[in-house]
Amino acid sequence: GAVVSQHPSRVICKSGTSVKIECRSLDFQATTMFWYRQFPKQSLMLMATSNEGSKATYEQGVEKDKFLINHASLTLSTLTVTSAHPEDSSFYICSASGVRQGSSSYEQYFGPGTRLTVT
Amino acid sequence: RKEVEQDPGPFNVPEGATVAFNCTYSNSASQSFFWYRQDCRKEPKLLMSVYSSGNEDGRFTAQLNRASQYISLLIRDSKLSDSATYLCVVNWGDSSYKLIFGSGTRLLVRP
Numbered sequence: 001g002a003v004v005s006q007h008p009s010r011v012i013c014k015s016g017t018s019v020k021i022e023c024r025s026l027d028f029q030a031t032t033m034f035w036y037r038q039f040p041k042q043s044l045m046l047m048a049t050s051n052e053g054s055k056a057t058y059e060q061g062v063e064k065d066k067f068l069i070n071h072a073s074l075t076l077s078t079l080t081v082t083s084a085h086p087e088d089s090s091f092y093i094c095s096a097s098g099v100r101q102g103s104s105s106y107e108q109y110f111g112p113g114t115r116l117t118v119t
Numbered sequence: 120r121k122e123v124e125q126d127p128g129p130f131n132v133p134e135g136a137t138v139a140f141n142c143t144y145s146n147s148a149s150q151s152f153f154w155y156r157q158d159c160r161k162e163p164k165l166l167m168s169v170y171s172s173g174n175e176d177g178r179f180t181a182q183l184n185r186a187s188q189y190i191s192l193l194i195r196d197s198k199l200s201d202s203a204t205y206l207c208v209v210n211w212g213d214s215s216y217k218l219i220f221g222s223g224t225r226l227l228v229r230p
Contacts, residue, residue: 043206043222046217093163113161115160
């Protein structure tokens, strides 16, 4: 079954509004969560790395004031796209890194993604 | 040079064919290597990790050549359900959980 959930799966919003995307690890504690963005026919691009209880580390070229990340607990991270514009329309995917019960190694599990369309 | 480089394809093969994908990576300090599969408009799913000695999982065989910084994936007896984009993924550095994704190789298996 799914180990990482994302909500919402799809959202359409107007230009200038903010959108919050939630990422939850369902059966393990994720010490680190990652946020990716994928444009059509392109690969996943890492936006930021989020550690529980500390500030996120953003990749070069990603505006931290525009993409607000909060990782308040070991099972929840949120990404807020502030003042969204049409060019922010993309597929946003989170992943959670940790050790699931019954496993002995760190693995990264991906959420199902959120398709954002800004009109 | 791209951090992880793949041939975008598409590879168009008949059912039952054997097909191989290659990938090169630029960071010699990388220690973890994976092949992910991504279906259209879905999230990537881990297909298999790639170990130094090479490893096999059913019809899938992965190989790693550290000296050449090269990874391969071989699919035998292709099924229609194998049609997808295959992503070569490498961790960034020797102790990082940060993953770098290749742009993917598209596979189309035809009846």
